[in-house]
Amino acid sequence: MPQFFTNKRLIILLGSIIVLVALIGFSQRDRENISWPEQFVKDIVGLGQAIVSKPANGVSGFFADVENLRNTYKENEKLKAQLDQLAQLESDVARLEKDNQELRNVVDKEKSLADYDPINATVIARNPDRWYDVITIDQGQASGIEPNMAVVTGEGLIGKVKSTSKFTSTVQLLSAHDPKNRVSAVIQGKKSVYGLIEGYDKDKGTLKMTKIPYNAKVEKGVTVTTSGLGGVFPKGLIIGKVKKLVPDQFGLTQTALIEPAAKYYDLEHVIISKRNMVSVKPAKEERKQVLLEGEGM
Known part of the structure; x- marks a missing residue:
C-alpha cells in the first residue's frame, strides 16, 4: 500500500510538470487574445507592481531631486566664485593697463628731463573734501623730498x-584754492x-594765467610751460594749452584760460622734480617779471 501511494505521488508530480510546461509553451505563442487566467494573473501582478513602484519611484525621485539640488548648489557656488574671479581679473587687467600706460608716460617723461x-x-591718500587741493604721496624726507619741489605726471605739471x-x-x-599757490609760466x-x-x-x-601784457598776441592751442625763472620749478614743465584769452576789467593785462595737460581728478603715479640748479639768474628783460611773479610766495 505504501508503495502504491508513492508511485501515485510521483505520477501526479510528473503530470503537473507536463501541464506546467504545456501552459508555458502555450502562453509564449503569439496571440492576439490571451486567456482569462493569464489576464487575471497579469492584472494582479500589474496592480501589485503599480502599488509598489509608485512609492518606490517617488522616494527614488525625491532622493534624486535632493542630489540634483545639491549638485546645482555646488555648481552655482563654483560659478559664483568664477564670476567673482572674472570680475577681479577684469579689474586687475584694467588697473594694470592704466598703470602700464602711466609708467610708460613716466619713463618717456624722465628721458626728456635734463x-x-x-x-x-x-x-597713497586723498581727502574727498579737498579732492582738488592736496594729495599725499609715499616719498618724504628720507628720499630727499623738500617743500616747493615740482610734482608732475607723464602728462604735465x-x-x-x-x-x-x-x-x-x-x-x-x-587746482587748489590758495592765493599763494602761484607758478611762473x-x-x-x-x-x-x-x-x-x-x-x-x-x-x-581751466587754469587761470594772469599778468599777461595787454598787447600780447597769443594763439589758441599754444603750449604753456613753467618758465624756471622763480628758482623753484625747473624750466619747461608742461602745464597745458591756451584755450582762450580775455582782458581784465581795467584792460591793463590779459588772462589766459589754460586747459591743463594733466588730469587732477585721477592721480596715482607722480614724479617729484629734485632740481639740480637751485636758482637761475634771469636775463635783464626777465628780471622784472620774476620779481613781480614771486613764485611760491
Whole structure:
C-alpha cells in the first residue's frame, strides 16, 4: 500500500510538470487574445507592481531631486566664485593697463628731463573734501623730498610739495584754492609771453594765467610751460594749452584760460622734480617779471 501511494505521488508530480510546461509553451505563442487566467494573473501582478513602484519611484525621485539640488548648489557656488574671479581679473587687467600706460608716460617723461632728478612716487591718500587741493604721496624726507619741489605726471605739471615728513609728503595741486599757490609760466611762441598760473575754474576745468601784457598776441592751442625763472620749478614743465584769452576789467593785462595737460581728478603715479640748479639768474628783460611773479610766495 505504501508503495502504491508513492508511485501515485510521483505520477501526479510528473503530470503537473507536463501541464506546467504545456501552459508555458502555450502562453509564449503569439496571440492576439490571451486567456482569462493569464489576464487575471497579469492584472494582479500589474496592480501589485503599480502599488509598489509608485512609492518606490517617488522616494527614488525625491532622493534624486535632493542630489540634483545639491549638485546645482555646488555648481552655482563654483560659478559664483568664477564670476567673482572674472570680475577681479577684469579689474586687475584694467588697473594694470592704466598703470602700464602711466609708467610708460613716466619713463618717456624722465628721458626728456635734463634739469632735475626725477623721484617716482605713488599717491597713497586723498581727502574727498579737498579732492582738488592736496594729495599725499609715499616719498618724504628720507628720499630727499623738500617743500616747493615740482610734482608732475607723464602728462604735465600738477603741483608742488607743500610739506614733508620722514616717509610721506603732501602735494598742493595747481587746482587748489590758495592765493599763494602761484607758478611762473611762459606761453611758447616766436616771442615768449610770461605770466602767473594762479587759480582754477572747476566748472570750466581751466587754469587761470594772469599778468599777461595787454598787447600780447597769443594763439589758441599754444603750449604753456613753467618758465624756471622763480628758482623753484625747473624750466619747461608742461602745464597745458591756451584755450582762450580775455582782458581784465581795467584792460591793463590779459588772462589766459589754460586747459591743463594733466588730469587732477585721477592721480596715482607722480614724479617729484629734485632740481639740480637751485636758482637761475634771469636775463635783464626777465628780471622784472620774476620779481613781480614771486613764485611760491
